[in-house]
Amino acid sequence: MDPRAQDVLLCDLCETDPLQYCCEHYDINLCTDCVSKHLSNYSKKHKIAPYHLHRKFTPKYSKCLKHAEKDCEMYCESCHIPVCTTCISSGKHKGHDLSDILEKLGSKKQRIQKDLEELENKIYPRYTEISSAVQTEKAQVETNYGKLATTADQQGEVWHREVTAIVNKRKADIVETKTKHISILDKQADEITHRMTEINQVILEMKNILDTNDISLTSTYKSRNDEFNKLPPTIKVTLPNLSPPTINTKTLNEIFGSLTSLSVTTVKPLLDEPRVTATIDTGYNRLLSVSCLSEDQVWTRGDNNTMKLLNLQSKLLTSIQTKSGRRPGDIAVTRDGYLVYTDYHGNTINLIKNKQIQTVITLQGWRPLYVCCTAGNDLLVTMVSDDKQSKVVRYSGSTEKHSIQFDDQGRPLYSSGGCKYLSENRNLDICVADYGASAVVVVNLSGKLRFRYTGHPSNTGELFHPVGITTDSQSHILTADYYNNRIHILDQDGQFLRYIHCDLDSPLGLCVDIRDNLFVAEWRTAKVKKIQYL
Structure with a gap:
C-alpha cells in the first residue's frame, strides 16, 4: 500500500x-x-x-535542554538551535541573530515542501527514467548476445567436427563477456534502486515532519536535494563483435576469429540547468583567454603583457611578462604543465619553464594567432600570412608535422581575418572557431573537412561569430557566442545540443579541466566563471 x-x-x-x-x-x-x-x-x-x-496549527514547543521547565520559543541562527528566554537572558547568545521559533518553523516547512515537490515531481521521475533505460538495454543485450552466439554456431557448422572445440570456446567467451556486461548493468541498476529507496525514505520523513508540527524534528531538518540532484552517470558498454577473417591456410584458431573485449564508457549527461561554482576576478581591464593548469588554478591573459596564474579565490600565484614586452597572442598549457604563448608581432611561439622563457618556434612570412596543446603533447597553431592567408599547423617540439589550409577542391578552409581560437577533440578532430567566417570549422586528423557549424538553425536572424572553443571528455564541442552572451554545446558531429547562459557577459576564451568543469573568460568584466554543465 x-x-x-x-x-x-x-x-x-x-x-x-x-x-x-x-x-x-x-x-x-x-x-x-x-x-x-x-x-x-x-x-x-x-x-x-x-x-x-x-489548516489548524497547534505548535509543539520543544523543552529547553538546559532549562527543562522552559519552552524554546526562539531560534538562534548563529548556533542553529532552539532556545528559551532564560538562555537568551543568560547572555550566552549575546550578539547572535535570533528569530521567532514559529517563523523559523514556517520557513523550514516551506523549504521542506519545496524539496518534497522537487523530489516527487522532478528528481525521482528522472531516476525512474534511467532505471527503465537500464532495463531496456539489458533486454537488448540479451538479444544481441544471442545473435553473437548464432554467428558462432554458423561458423562452427562450416568447419564441422574439426572446429567444434573452437566453437565451444568462442561461445564460452561470449557467455563470460555477457556476464560481465550484465553484471555492470546490474550494478548500475542496484545503485539506482538504492538511491530511489533513499529518496522514498526521505520523502516519507519530510511528510512526517510536515504533518507532525514537531519543532525539534523540523529544526534539525537538513536538505539532501543537492545530493540527489547529482544524477548517476550513464554507463555505456560497447557491444563486442565477432568478425572472422576470410578462410585461408592459417591455423583454425586464427581463421575462426575472436571476440573483442568489453568496452565500458561512462556517459555524463548534460545538466538541465548549468551552474556557476566559482568566479575569479583577474584584475585585467579586459580578459582574452583562460587555460587550465588544474581544477583550481588557471592561467589568464588580458590587455597587457602580463600572464597571470590565479586560483579560484582570485589569489595571484604567479605572473610572467612576455619576452618582447608586447601582449601575448594566446596561451595554452602543455601536458607537462608548462605555459605556451604566441607573439604575433615577434612571429614566435614561446615556452615557459620555471619562469624562464624559451622561443621554440620562429615563423617566416606567417604570424601566429592562437594555440592549443593536443593529447599527444603536440602544438596546434592557427596563423595568418602577410598576404592574409590562414592555416593550422601541427608542431612536435619545434618541428612542423602537418599543415592544414585547403579542402579537397583546393578552396581555403579558413577565412582571411578575425579570431581563430582552436581545440583538439577526443576523436582527434581539429576544431577552429573561425570568427571571420562566422563558423566552427572541424577537420579530421588528416585535415579533411568534416563539417561547418554556423549557429543554431532556428536563429537565422542572429549574429553568430564564434570566438573561444574547447572540447570535453564526452567529445562535446563548446564555443563562445560573444554577441549573444552564451555558449553553444555541439556533439562531435556538429549537431547542436543546447546553450549555456549562466548570466554570461561577453564570453571570449574557454577551457575545460580534467573533471569537465568549464572555465569562461568574460572580456568585459575581466572575470573567469567556473561552470558545471555535466
Missing part, C-alpha cells in the same frame, strides 16, 4: 472524498464536489480557501 494514502482527511459534508478546501467563516472542511453545495446557501457569507493554507 502506498504510504501516502494513509491518514487521509475526509470532507465534513460527504465524509467520502478527501478534503481540498475549507470555509473559514464556518470552519468546515470540503472536497471539490461539496464546495458548490456549501456555496449554494446565498444567505450566508463564505470564505473558501485551500485547506493546506489554513
Whole structure:
C-alpha cells in the first residue's frame, strides 16, 4: 500500500472524498464536489480557501535542554538551535541573530515542501527514467548476445567436427563477456534502486515532519536535494563483435576469429540547468583567454603583457611578462604543465619553464594567432600570412608535422581575418572557431573537412561569430557566442545540443579541466566563471 494514502482527511459534508478546501467563516472542511453545495446557501457569507493554507496549527514547543521547565520559543541562527528566554537572558547568545521559533518553523516547512515537490515531481521521475533505460538495454543485450552466439554456431557448422572445440570456446567467451556486461548493468541498476529507496525514505520523513508540527524534528531538518540532484552517470558498454577473417591456410584458431573485449564508457549527461561554482576576478581591464593548469588554478591573459596564474579565490600565484614586452597572442598549457604563448608581432611561439622563457618556434612570412596543446603533447597553431592567408599547423617540439589550409577542391578552409581560437577533440578532430567566417570549422586528423557549424538553425536572424572553443571528455564541442552572451554545446558531429547562459557577459576564451568543469573568460568584466554543465 502506498504510504501516502494513509491518514487521509475526509470532507465534513460527504465524509467520502478527501478534503481540498475549507470555509473559514464556518470552519468546515470540503472536497471539490461539496464546495458548490456549501456555496449554494446565498444567505450566508463564505470564505473558501485551500485547506493546506489554513489548516489548524497547534505548535509543539520543544523543552529547553538546559532549562527543562522552559519552552524554546526562539531560534538562534548563529548556533542553529532552539532556545528559551532564560538562555537568551543568560547572555550566552549575546550578539547572535535570533528569530521567532514559529517563523523559523514556517520557513523550514516551506523549504521542506519545496524539496518534497522537487523530489516527487522532478528528481525521482528522472531516476525512474534511467532505471527503465537500464532495463531496456539489458533486454537488448540479451538479444544481441544471442545473435553473437548464432554467428558462432554458423561458423562452427562450416568447419564441422574439426572446429567444434573452437566453437565451444568462442561461445564460452561470449557467455563470460555477457556476464560481465550484465553484471555492470546490474550494478548500475542496484545503485539506482538504492538511491530511489533513499529518496522514498526521505520523502516519507519530510511528510512526517510536515504533518507532525514537531519543532525539534523540523529544526534539525537538513536538505539532501543537492545530493540527489547529482544524477548517476550513464554507463555505456560497447557491444563486442565477432568478425572472422576470410578462410585461408592459417591455423583454425586464427581463421575462426575472436571476440573483442568489453568496452565500458561512462556517459555524463548534460545538466538541465548549468551552474556557476566559482568566479575569479583577474584584475585585467579586459580578459582574452583562460587555460587550465588544474581544477583550481588557471592561467589568464588580458590587455597587457602580463600572464597571470590565479586560483579560484582570485589569489595571484604567479605572473610572467612576455619576452618582447608586447601582449601575448594566446596561451595554452602543455601536458607537462608548462605555459605556451604566441607573439604575433615577434612571429614566435614561446615556452615557459620555471619562469624562464624559451622561443621554440620562429615563423617566416606567417604570424601566429592562437594555440592549443593536443593529447599527444603536440602544438596546434592557427596563423595568418602577410598576404592574409590562414592555416593550422601541427608542431612536435619545434618541428612542423602537418599543415592544414585547403579542402579537397583546393578552396581555403579558413577565412582571411578575425579570431581563430582552436581545440583538439577526443576523436582527434581539429576544431577552429573561425570568427571571420562566422563558423566552427572541424577537420579530421588528416585535415579533411568534416563539417561547418554556423549557429543554431532556428536563429537565422542572429549574429553568430564564434570566438573561444574547447572540447570535453564526452567529445562535446563548446564555443563562445560573444554577441549573444552564451555558449553553444555541439556533439562531435556538429549537431547542436543546447546553450549555456549562466548570466554570461561577453564570453571570449574557454577551457575545460580534467573533471569537465568549464572555465569562461568574460572580456568585459575581466572575470573567469567556473561552470558545471555535466
